[in-house]
Amino acid sequence: MKWVDYIQPSTLDDALGLLKKHGEKAGILAGGTDLLVLLRAKAKSSDIIVDIKNIAELNQLDFDKKTGLTIGAAVPCYKIYNDSNVKKYYPGIIDSASIIGGTQIQGRATLGGNLCNSAPSADAVPGMIAMGVTCKVAGSNGVREVPVEEFCLAPRKNILKPDEILVSLNYPAPKPNTGSRYIRFIPRNEMDIAVVGVGVYVELENNKFKDLRVSLASVAPKPIFVQEAGTSVVGKEVNEENINLAALKAKEAAKPITDMRGTIEFRKHLSEVLTKRALQTAIERAKESV
Numbered sequence: 001m002k003w004v005d006y007i008q009p010s011t012l013d014d015a016l017g018l019l020k021k022h023g024e025k026a027g028i029l030a031g032g033t034d035l036l037v038l039l040r041a042k043a044k045s046s047d048i049i050v051d052i053k054n055i056a057e058l059n060q061l062d063f064d065k066k067t068g069l070t071i072g073a074a075v076p077c078y079k080i081y082n083d084s085n086v087k088k089y090y091p092g093i094i095d096s097a098s099i100i101g102g103t104q105i106q107g108r109a110t111l112g113g114n115l116c117n118s119a120p121s122a123d124a125v126p127g128m129i130a131m132g133v134t135c136k137v138a139g140s141n142g143v144r145e146v147p148v149e150e151f152c153l154a155p156r157k158n159i160l161k162p163d164e165i166l167v168s169l170n171y172p173a174p175k176p177n178t179g180s181r182y183i184r185f186i187p188r189n190e191m192d193i194a195v196v197g198v199g200v201y202v203e204l205e206n207n208k209f210k211d212l213r214v215s216l217a218s219v220a221p222k223p224i225f226v227q228e229a230g231t232s233v234v235g236k237e238v239n240e241e242n243i244n245l246a247a248l249k250a251k252e253a254a255k256p257i258t259d260m261r262g263t264i265e266f267r268k269h270l271s272e273v274l275t276k277r278a279l280q281t282a283i284e285r286a287k288e289s290v
């Protein structure tokens with residue numbers, strides 16, 4: 001059995017110092033629900049585990065009507081979906097946070113870990129891309145802001161350098177007449193990997209689409225942003241024809257593979273059907289939004 005050191009720094013500076021010293025041999029642990037599975041399966045090897053759950057900055061869950069919502073990278077899912085501001089202004093986040101694993105997993109797992117694990121099927125990432133979320137990343141060379149749609153590069157690969165930590169996810173301030181939604185298809189009722197996942201965001205004005213953003217999971221090596229879905233309908237009436245057009249663009253953008261969970265044809269079909277359904281709910285939410 002391999003010896004692994006464990007350390008729980010209480011400041012971001014201390015954590016960054018450890019990453020600088022140990023580089024790729026340091027494993028950052030938020031909830032650990034991906035990391036520990038990877039270590040046990042020997043799919044990843046770390047000499048030192050840096051547990052970030054004790055760092056105040058990474059535990060913030062702050063909302064401001066003007067600046068939006070900041071979710072620290074160490075905040076577990078259950079705290080997010082029980083937060084009154086998230087419930088009121090960001091129901092699309094709850095769609096994802098409440099389906100990642102089961103209750104036990106949600107007691108530990110974070111949205112930051114979901115993003116940093118960078119699985120093509122990550123359930124929280126399409127919603128982040130659709131909602132235009134940016135990441136705050138800290139490293140030994142300072143802090144940078146990165147849009148989530150640029151974060152993932154390939155399965156388990158992302159833009160983070162070995163000396164960098166994701167500090168927080170920053171959701172834009174809520175606007176009236178906007179709504180978001182994440183849905184996935186899984187063969188079982190829960191605890192399964194998305195065959196396809198769809199995150200959408202809409203902004204409506206005088207019964208027209210002012211903005212529309214679609215992102216898909218499990219149809220490419222990383223979650224993708226389907227820009228054409230928005231450009232095809234922005235400025236047009238909110239009606240079935242245009243919802244179908246945006247959904248068709250999602251189907252066209254999907255570049256899935258066939259594997260044990262689904263064929264290319266099935267996944268492309270799901271991309272269209274789920275986008276349509278997600279848009280219908282997002283539009284309802286936009287009409288009810290505060």
Ligand SMILES: Cc1cc2nc3c(=O)[nH]c(=O)nc-3n(C[C@H](O)[C@H](O)[C@H](O)COP(=O)(O)OP(=O)(O)OC[C@H]3O[C@@H](n4cnc5c(N)ncnc54)[C@H](O)[C@@H]3O)c2cc1C
Binds near residue numbers: 117167
């Ligand atoms: C039984 C089970 C069911 C699951 N079901 C789902 C599901 O339905 N949907 C889904 O999407 N996922 C699921 N997962 C995977 C996992 O729970 C999620 O991806 C979860 O969001 C990961 O969060 P975490 O905080 O536990 O990440 P961790 O395991 O702590 O970290 C994940 C990766 O990101 C890195 N990392 C974490 N935080 C940071 C940071 N702040 N800065 C830099 N790097 C960081 C870690 O080093 C690691 O490589 C499941 C896992 C299990 C075990």
